[in-house]
Amino acid sequence: LQFNLKNIPGNNAVKDALQTAASTKNFAHALLFNGNEGSGNLPLSISFAKAVLCPNVTENGPCNTCQSCKNVDKLSHPDLHFSFPFISSVKNKISDASLATFKSAVIQNPFLSVNNWFELLEPGKQGVLTADESHNIIKKLSLKSFSGGYKVMIIWRPEFQNASAANRLLKIIEEPPEKTIFILVSEKREEVISTILSRCQLVKVSPPVQPEIEKFLINSFSVEPEKAKLISALADGNVGRAIEMLNNEAQNLDMLDRFVQLNRLAYKRDIASLMSWSEELAAIGREKQKLFLHYCLHLTRLSIRANFLNAALDNLSNQEKSFLAKFAPYVNHNNVIELNELFNKAHYAVVRNGNAKMIFLNLTFGLIPLIHPKNHKKSA
Numbered sequence: 336l337q338f339n340l341k342n343i344p345g346n347n348a349v350k351d352a353l354q355t356a357a358s359t360k361n362f363a364h365a366l367l368f369n370g371n372e373g374s375g376n377l378p379l380s381i382s383f384a385k386a387v388l389c390p391n392v393t394e395n396g397p398c399n400t401c402q403s404c405k406n407v408d409k410l411s412h413p414d415l416h417f418s419f420p421f422i423s424s425v426k427n428k429i430s431d432a433s434l435a436t437f438k439s440a441v442i443q444n445p446f447l448s449v450n451n452w453f454e455l456l457e458p459g460k461q462g463v464l465t466a467d468e469s470h471n472i473i474k475k476l477s478l479k480s481f482s483g484g485y486k487v488m489i490i491w492r493p494e495f496q497n498a499s500a501a502n503r504l505l506k507i508i509e510e511p512p513e514k515t516i517f518i519l520v521s522e523k524r525e526e527v528i529s530t531i532l533s534r535c536q537l538v539k540v541s542p543p544v545q546p547e548i549e550k551f552l553i554n555s556f557s558v559e560p561e562k563a564k565l566i567s568a569l570a571d572g573n574v575g576r577a578i579e580m581l582n583n584e585a586q587n588l589d590m591l592d593r594f595v596q597l598n599r600l601a602y603k604r605d606i607a608s609l610m611s612w613s614e615e616l617a618a619i620g621r622e623k624q625k626l627f628l629h630y631c632l633h634l635t636r637l638s639i640r641a642n643f644l645n646a647a648l649d650n651l652s653n654q655e656k657s658f659l660a661k662f663a664p665y666v667n668h669n670n671v672i673e674l675n676e677l678f679n680k681a682h683y684a685v686v687r688n689g690n691a692k693m694i695f696l697n698l699t700f701g702l703i704p705l706i707h708p709k710n711h712k713k714s715a
């Protein structure tokens with residue numbers, strides 16, 4: 336995956352402005368790229384750095400063939416520096432020990448979420464940007480640039496800086512060494528220490544919309560069109576989540592299993608098993624619960640299409656296809672609105688931190704009358 340402004344989904348006006356700024360070398364020396372998780376603020380910042388560092392850059396972009404461009408793609412350009420939250424300990428007060436892990440994680444998924452990053456470092460721990468790390472940044476930028484051109488420092492998630500870490504950086508961000516750019520990449524700019532925030536020029540990054548993510552998955556990962564549609568819909572503007580789903584298809588199959596089981600038990604009115612199903616769902620964690628409910632909504636929509644539009648479902652996985660063949664007849668114009676409401680209501684309750692066991696128990700009880708054969712016959 337090349338770091339190219341053109342390849343990143345959405346944000347066309349922002350990309351154009353960044354491209355012009357890079358080729359004319361007309362930009363502020365401290366920028367803050369702010370956007371939701373998975374919206375692309377990190378790959379945008381790296382792609383902008385690539386254009387700034389390429390000696391052959393034009394208004395059409397960097398050359399992508401010179402040593403500088405190749406090094407940026409491998410995240411090994413000697414004038415491109417990174418700072419990011421890491422697990423601090425007595426032995427380890429700067430990010431350098433985690434740098435190799437960080438680079439390979441970003442190459443694998445440039446839309447990486449901070450939670451996945453911490454999970455990768457040490458499950459259950461939260462990272463920080465320490466005052467020592469600020470000193471480390473200053474030290475790195477005091478060296479001469481290797482190429483004789485710009486030096487770029489990307490600070491990912493400055494929200495994780497405490498006041499003393501931020502204070503140490505104030506002076507250098509205000510008056511950086513010659514040909515030095517700071518790019519701060521945040522998701523919640525209101526949580527960035529205000530004295531840092533006020534010294535940066537803001538670049539607003541918006542979450543890409545579903546068709547943009549769909550196109551991105553097809554172009555950059557050669558995903559089959561029908562699958563790209565499904566994943567982009569489930570991603571909800573978070574490209575990182577879409578890439579994770581690609582990397583983890585087993586999880587999709589797992590969700591399908593749960594959905595099949597839910598419908599089978601509700602159909603049989605097997606209350607005892609529905610209760611244990613709810614308990615299982617309550618234990619998988621909020622993020623997976625949200626993903627599961629998105630998936631339920633999506634399968635309901637697909638069922639309606641299968642019934643009424645006779646849509647081509649050939650590109651779905653075999654498991655999904657054979658399930659839809661059985662499930663679709665139970666979704667019809669009498670119950671589709673109620674099914675949608677049921678899954679939406681559960682999703683809303685999960686987002687609002689409701690009691691997960693109750694949410695899923697209510698969901699199962701709500702489902703029984705909707706998919707029962709009596710209801711089905713009435714509509715047929």
Ligand SMILES: [Zn+2]
Binds near residue numbers: 389391400404
């Ligand atoms: Zn180049």
